[in-house]
Amino acid sequence: MQMDSDSQAINCLLPGERLDDLQRNELLIIQNPERFCFGMDAVLLSGFARVKPGESVLDLGTGTGIVPILLEAKTPGIHFTGLEIQEESADMARRSVLLNHQQDKIDIVTGDIREASKIFGTSSFPVVTSNPPYMIAEHGLQNPSYARAVARHEVLCTLDDVVREASRVLTPGGRFYMIHRPFRLAEIVLALSSHHLELKRLRMVYPYVDKEPTMVLIEAIKYARPRVTVDPPLIIWNSPNEYTDEMKNDYGY
Amino acid sequence: MQMDSDSQAINCLLPGERLDDLQRNELLIIQNPERFCFGMDAVLLSGFARVKPGESVLDLGTGTGIVPILLEAKTPGIHFTGLEIQEESADMARRSVLLNHQQDKIDIVTGDIREASKIFGTSSFPVVTSNPPYMIAEHGLQNPSYARAVARHEVLCTLDDVVREASRVLTPGGRFYMIHRPFRLAEIVLALSSHHLELKRLRMVYPYVDKEPTMVLIEAIKYARPRVTVDPPLIIWNSPNEYTDEMKNDYGY
Numbered sequence: 001m002q003m004d005s006d007s008q009a010i011n012c013l014l015p016g017e018r019l020d021d022l023q024r025n026e027l028l029i030i031q032n033p034e035r036f037c038f039g040m041d042a043v044l045l046s047g048f049a050r051v052k053p054g055e056s057v058l059d060l061g062t063g064t065g066i067v068p069i070l071l072e073a074k075t076p077g078i079h080f081t082g083l084e085i086q087e088e089s090a091d092m093a094r095r096s097v098l099l100n101h102q103q104d105k106i107d108i109v110t111g112d113i114r115e116a117s118k119i120f121g122t123s124s125f126p127v128v129t130s131n132p133p134y135m136i137a138e139h140g141l142q143n144p145s146y147a148r149a150v151a152r153h154e155v156l157c158t159l160d161d162v163v164r165e166a167s168r169v170l171t172p173g174g175r176f177y178m179i180h181r182p183f184r185l186a187e188i189v190l191a192l193s194s195h196h197l198e199l200k201r202l203r204m205v206y207p208y209v210d211k212e213p214t215m216v217l218i219e220a221i222k223y224a225r226p227r228v229t230v231d232p233p234l235i236i237w238n239s240p241n242e243y244t245d246e247m248k249n250d251y252g253y
Numbered sequence: 254m255q256m257d258s259d260s261q262a263i264n265c266l267l268p269g270e271r272l273d274d275l276q277r278n279e280l281l282i283i284q285n286p287e288r289f290c291f292g293m294d295a296v297l298l299s300g301f302a303r304v305k306p307g308e309s310v311l312d313l314g315t316g317t318g319i320v321p322i323l324l325e326a327k328t329p330g331i332h333f334t335g336l337e338i339q340e341e342s343a344d345m346a347r348r349s350v351l352l353n354h355q356q357d358k359i360d361i362v363t364g365d366i367r368e369a370s371k372i373f374g375t376s377s378f379p380v381v382t383s384n385p386p387y388m389i390a391e392h393g394l395q396n397p398s399y400a401r402a403v404a405r406h407e408v409l410c411t412l413d414d415v416v417r418e419a420s421r422v423l424t425p426g427g428r429f430y431m432i433h434r435p436f437r438l439a440e441i442v443l444a445l446s447s448h449h450l451e452l453k454r455l456r457m458v459y460p461y462v463d464k465e466p467t468m469v470l471i472e473a474i475k476y477a478r479p480r481v482t483v484d485p486p487l488i489i490w491n492s493p494n495e496y497t498d499e500m501k502n503d504y505g506y
Contacts, residue, residue: 182483
């Protein structure tokens with residue numbers, strides 16, 4: 001089975017692409033290291049998001065499809081849609097879905113996050129996820145590769161665009177899951193609030209127990225009352241060579 | 254010296270009051286356990302707040318004066334003012350200040366947080382601190398003792414009152430330090446933002462490394478640009494009988 005998938009995969013790889021094993025349910029993903037490879041953030045987001053039986057999920061800015069591929073494997077959700085503006089990434093995502101035999105559960109749509117509510121309609125998903133670009137477009141050096149720049153910097157969409165479209169496509173009471181950088185936290189809360197999403201749960205991701213967090217996981221609910229639950233800290237490493245038990249047990253690192 | 258202070262103190266204690274040793278610089282504090290005793294939150298706030306040489310500090314809702322008493326001892330600030338609405342608490346605070354020979358550096362003013370900018374004038378302090386009531390007035394059981402209820406529940410002032418008055422009395426670029434409960438985090442960010450205060454630093458206080466945080470320390474700056482620094486986690490206990498090294502070394506627990 002693994003061999004079979006692998007040989008199919010090798011046939012469907014384009015120049016520069018490689019096939020990575022997700023170390024879970026024999027899932028594979030096609031990536032192109034010249035463009036952008038998924039990071040730990042996407043994996044953490046797929047573990048933080050809660051998807052209930054029968055729920056459908058929209059992932060905004062899905063890249064090569066890592067979040068829907070992992071959520072399909074990890075959760076009882078009924079259907080997963082990934083929206084990606086870069087056709088090359090969307091194409092890799094679609095081929096990974098086929099390789100993983102997930103085509104009945106996952107759709108990859110090429111399109112612009114800023115148009116999500118036009119593409120899918122308002123109030124169309126109970127769950128939305130996003131691992132959006134973290135960096136403000138004008139800040140610092142942009143990535144020399146355009147594909148990476150789009151994934152990492154707010155070139156094609158801003159935080160406000162992502163939050164606005166998440167809110168529009170969510171049903172009332174629907175849940176939005178996002179991973180982002182802690183330095184944007186105040187902007188995140190304000191953007192959520194301005195689009196009728198209430199921050200309900202937050203988890204700080206600390207590389208070590210004595211270091212500043214590098215990521216923050218967010219759950220917001222549409223039209224909810226204010227009350228935040230902050231989860232226990234998620235700590236990545238015990239030492240430079242050893243992941244914490246949670247990372248090993250829950251995320252397969 | 255200690256004996257001398259203690260004997261003065263015993264002379265100035267009212268019925269029901271007791272004298273506690275702050276375990277730092279021979280500082281003492283008068284408290285009445287029937288009313289309200291300061292908690293770890295005030296101690297953590299006094300460690301989190303940064304006060305530079307020559308700066309004056311206003312503590313909103315100072316209770317028995319724990320925050321100005323500790324800040325005077327810990328920081329190079331030039332002057333400290335505590336504002337407290339309950340006369341009995343303010344009176345205990347004033348007697349503690351005298352006992353500690355801090356009367357040239359600390360003033361305790363009886364008054365209402367909601368009137369702070371009228372009492373002190375706008376743009377009058379570079380630093381404001383507050384350990385305000387955490388609980389929304391209508392939530393849950395209020396404390397049967399009125400004095401405790403005022404200290405713990407938003408009976409006499411709301412979060413918005415505290416933040417609004419902090420902003421008004423702060424100079425442009427001035428810093429506001431507050432300790433609060435994590436479940437109010439979204440409300441805190443929104444209140445800060447609506448009063449021209451930008452959340453700039455945040456530290457989560459976790460009782461244990463694998464538990465939800467019980468407190469959050471906040472630094473906000475008036476008229477600043479958005480960018481949050483989240484500090485390493487502050488963890489209180491290694492085990493039920495052992496404080497972490499940080500608590501022992503930095504806070505004297």
